[in-house]
Amino acid sequence: MTPERIAVAALAALLASAAGLPRAPRLTRVATAASTLALALLLGLRWWRIGHGPVFGTFETSLAATLVLCASAPPLARRAGAAHARVAAGLAAVTLAHALTLRSEPTPVTISEQSLWIDLHAALAWIAWAAYLHGAALAFREGAAQALAVRALGLGFVAHGALGAVGAYYASILFATPWQWDPVQILGLLAWILIGVALHFRLFHGVSPRRQRWFIALGVAVFVLGAKAMPYLPAGQTFHVFELGAMAPEPGGNP
Amino acid sequence: MPTPFRSGLRLLGARAATPYLLLGYGAFLVLLAVWSLRTPPATVGAIARLAPFGLIYAVAAAHLVACLILSWPALRQRISLAVPAGESGVPIDLRAHELAAAAGRARLRLRWTESERAGVLSRHRFAPLGTVVSHGALLLLPLALAASRATRFRGDAWIVEGHAFGGTRDEYVHVEPGGDFAARAPDVRFQVEAVEAKFWGRRLFFTDLRALVVPPGGRSAWMTLAQPLRLGGARVSIHGFNVTPSFELVRADGVLLESGDLNLRLFPPGAEDSFRLPPLPHRFWVRLRDADGGYAMTRPRLHVAVTMGKQLVAHGWRAPGEPIAFDGFRLTLPAVRRGGEIMVHRDLGYPLAWLALALLLAGAATRILLPSVRVWVRFEGGVAHAIVREDAFFGDPATILGRLAPPRRP
Numbered sequence: 001m002t003p004e005r006i007a008v009a010a011l012a013a014l015l016a017s018a019a020g021l022p023r024a025p026r027l028t029r030v031a032t033a034a035s036t037l038a039l040a041l042l043l044g045l046r047w048w049r050i051g052h053g054p055v056f057g058t059f060e061t062s063l064a065a066t067l068v069l070c071a072s073a074p075p076l077a078r079r080a081g082a083a084h085a086r087v088a089a090g091l092a093a094v095t096l097a098h099a100l101t102l103r104s105e106p107t108p109v110t111i112s113e114q115s116l117w118i119d120l121h122a123a124l125a126w127i128a129w130a131a132y133l134h135g136a137a138l139a140f141r142e143g144a145a146q147a148l149a150v151r152a153l154g155l156g157f158v159a160h161g162a163l164g165a166v167g168a169y170y171a172s173i174l175f176a177t178p179w180q181w182d183p184v185q186i187l188g189l190l191a192w193i194l195i196g197v198a199l200h201f202r203l204f205h206g207v208s209p210r211r212q213r214w215f216i217a218l219g220v221a222v223f224v225l226g227a228k229a230m231p232y233l234p235a236g237q238t239f240h241v242f243e244l245g246a247m248a249p250e251p252g253g254n255p
Numbered sequence: 256m257p258t259p260f261r262s263g264l265r266l267l268g269a270r271a272a273t274p275y276l277l278l279g280y281g282a283f284l285v286l287l288a289v290w291s292l293r294t295p296p297a298t299v300g301a302i303a304r305l306a307p308f309g310l311i312y313a314v315a316a317a318h319l320v321a322c323l324i325l326s327w328p329a330l331r332q333r334i335s336l337a338v339p340a341g342e343s344g345v346p347i348d349l350r351a352h353e354l355a356a357a358a359g360r361a362r363l364r365l366r367w368t369e370s371e372r373a374g375v376l377s378r379h380r381f382a383p384l385g386t387v388v389s390h391g392a393l394l395l396l397p398l399a400l401a402a403s404r405a406t407r408f409r410g411d412a413w414i415v416e417g418h419a420f421g422g423t424r425d426e427y428v429h430v431e432p433g434g435d436f437a438a439r440a441p442d443v444r445f446q447v448e449a450v451e452a453k454f455w456g457r458r459l460f461f462t463d464l465r466a467l468v469v470p471p472g473g474r475s476a477w478m479t480l481a482q483p484l485r486l487g488g489a490r491v492s493i494h495g496f497n498v499t500p501s502f503e504l505v506r507a508d509g510v511l512l513e514s515g516d517l518n519l520r521l522f523p524p525g526a527e528d529s530f531r532l533p534p535l536p537h538r539f540w541v542r543l544r545d546a547d548g549g550y551a552m553t554r555p556r557l558h559v560a561v562t563m564g565k566q567l568v569a570h571g572w573r574a575p576g577e578p579i580a581f582d583g584f585r586l587t588l589p590a591v592r593r594g595g596e597i598m599v600h601r602d603l604g605y606p607l608a609w610l611a612l613a614l615l616l617a618g619a620a621t622r623i624l625l626p627s628v629r630v631w632v633r634f635e636g637g638v639a640h641a642i643v644r645e646d647a648f649f650g651d652p653a654t655i656l657g658r659l660a661p662p663r664r665p
Contacts, residue, residue, distance in 0.1 A: 111461045115481040154623035161619060165612040173483060173490065176409045176600040178608065181299035183291040190284040197277045199623070204270050237292065 187226030268321025389618025403604025495596025
């Protein structure tokens with residue numbers, strides 16, 4: 001196990017502990033802040049070591065998305081209550097635990113990813129990830145959390161839409177078509193529509209996030225599935241996953 | 256408006272139907288998602304274009320248009336600064352000279368409508384128009400699709416360094432759509448100066464792939480996959496790598512019979528391709544490997560097999576320039592050239608599609624992230640009354656009133 005993976009495991013354990021201590025809100029705050037700093041440091045070191053930002057590979061993007069989730073938790077918890085900080089810590093712990101199941105070897109950026117459009121695509125994905133998870137968690141709470149849930153889901157919806165638009169634009173450059181009926185694209189569109197339905201229910205029919213909390217959770221779950229199921233899809237079934245070459249046959253010996 | 260038309264419009268644009276139409280489309284996507292796990296994307300796309308699914312798009316488009324028409328009067332009211340009729344408002348503890356400071360505290364813009372007697376405060380007043388912009392933008396997508404169908408061109412071709420690409424039909428190995436080449440194909444011509452590829456160690460994993468080309472009368476420029484060149488109104492990018500040898504055929508007495516460049520597909524290593532040199536009855540099979548064991552082809556080695564019918568005449572590994580002898584001839588592959596597969600793409604529907612997506616996002620962001628607030632305040636007989644119109648999307652009017660006139664300290 002590499003030092004990097006040990007650090008990620010330690011952070012996951014710290015966040016899980018913080019999530020499981022309902023009577024220690026201060027510990028949760030400290031653990032979340034420490035995890036935010038540690039993740040930023042970890043990603044910064046990795047960036048410095050391999051020469052590109054955390055935009056390539058599900059391990060890196062999981063860490064970056066968790067960083068955004070942790071960094072955005074304290075301001076929301078201040079208004080929605082300490083319980084939200086524990087939920088966010090729990091979600092972050094699960095995300096990091098999942099990251100540990102993924103390949104973490106430093107990988108150079110392949111030719112199709114060498115674009116600022118991809119950097120933007122990745123950054124929007126982190127924002128959507130954090131906003132959706134916060135929004136779904138806040139939808140289960142009452143009081144001020146309800147308005148925050150709508151704001152978080154709204155921000156996630158816009159970021160998710162921009163994520164899809166940037167992806168479509170870049171796909172038109174790479175493949176001469178913006179849309180390929182790829183499972184990741186379809187699940188992303190499905191999640192966007194489900195969250196859009198929830199926002200329509202709120203906007204036009206006044207249905208509170210709490211009343212539609214399970215529906216919102218379903219929409220966010222589809223988004224998570226689209227983002228996290230990628231590495232488990234059959235080979236070649238999605239253009240979002242790259243063979244890292246180690247899996248390809250090495251050229252034979254000298255002639 | 257005639258009553259039957261109005262009734263039809265109301266039925267078509269019933270807001271209650273919106274979430275359910277979206278859910279119907281969601282169910283359709285669930286089916287496609289399941290298909291996409293086992294089926295090639297092209298097949299899923301063909302299923303998605305089937306007529307019954309087209310009905311979903313048609314109903315959704317009609318519903319959208321009806322909603323936009325029906326919601327317009329209400330929307331105009333929602334951005335208006337005219338005092339709502341028939342409302343006296345709620346009393347608030349505020350004096351006229353405090354209103355400007357209160358507006359600043361609540362981050363509202365103040366306009367006095369009657370000097371020191373009435374004012375209107377607002378923030379993001381036009382944000383509700385984002386609904387029209389974002390939903391109206393969706394109507395541009397069918398136009399983009401139609402423009403795309405009328406103008407789309409995609410062609411794939413192999414290029415080799417040192418050779419020219421003229422953009423003729425014969426040079427493309429694949430063209431979309433199949434017909435109408437003369438009308439749709441862009442004028443793309445260039446000379447290929449160099450093709451470069453880099454790999455991650457000894458893995459078949461590209462970290463760089465680029466081609467240096469010179470258009471007629473233009474300056475040399477690099478093209479990559481992520482950064483295509485703009486030539487003849489089309490995007491031109493390189494998305495495949497190849498290596499191909501040149502050849503020399505010499506008689507046993509040393510007379511050169513024929514020489515030139517071949518156009519074989521020998522990448523990745525192990526791939527085998529063949530050629531013939533009429534009138535010789537032989538076929539020449541070639542494979543290529545890098546003696547260093549990687550993919551960079553810094554020390555290429557060629558395996559040449561000469562066959563006649565089903566008979567193997569000669570074979571062996573050779574370095575570039577080393578001949579292989581067969582039946583009184585010598586074949587030499589003196590050099591290995593790099594090449595690549597390019598994609599030429601033009602589609603005039605795309606600018607419309609990007610405009611639609613940009614408007615969709617801008618409208619949605621405005622509507623969702625910038626809540627609109629309007630407050631009318633009137634001072635009469637030393638008492639202030641306020642009417643609040645706050646975006647019901649996020650909060651309740653009490654919050655704004657609390658900011659405008661917070662409880663006074665004793």
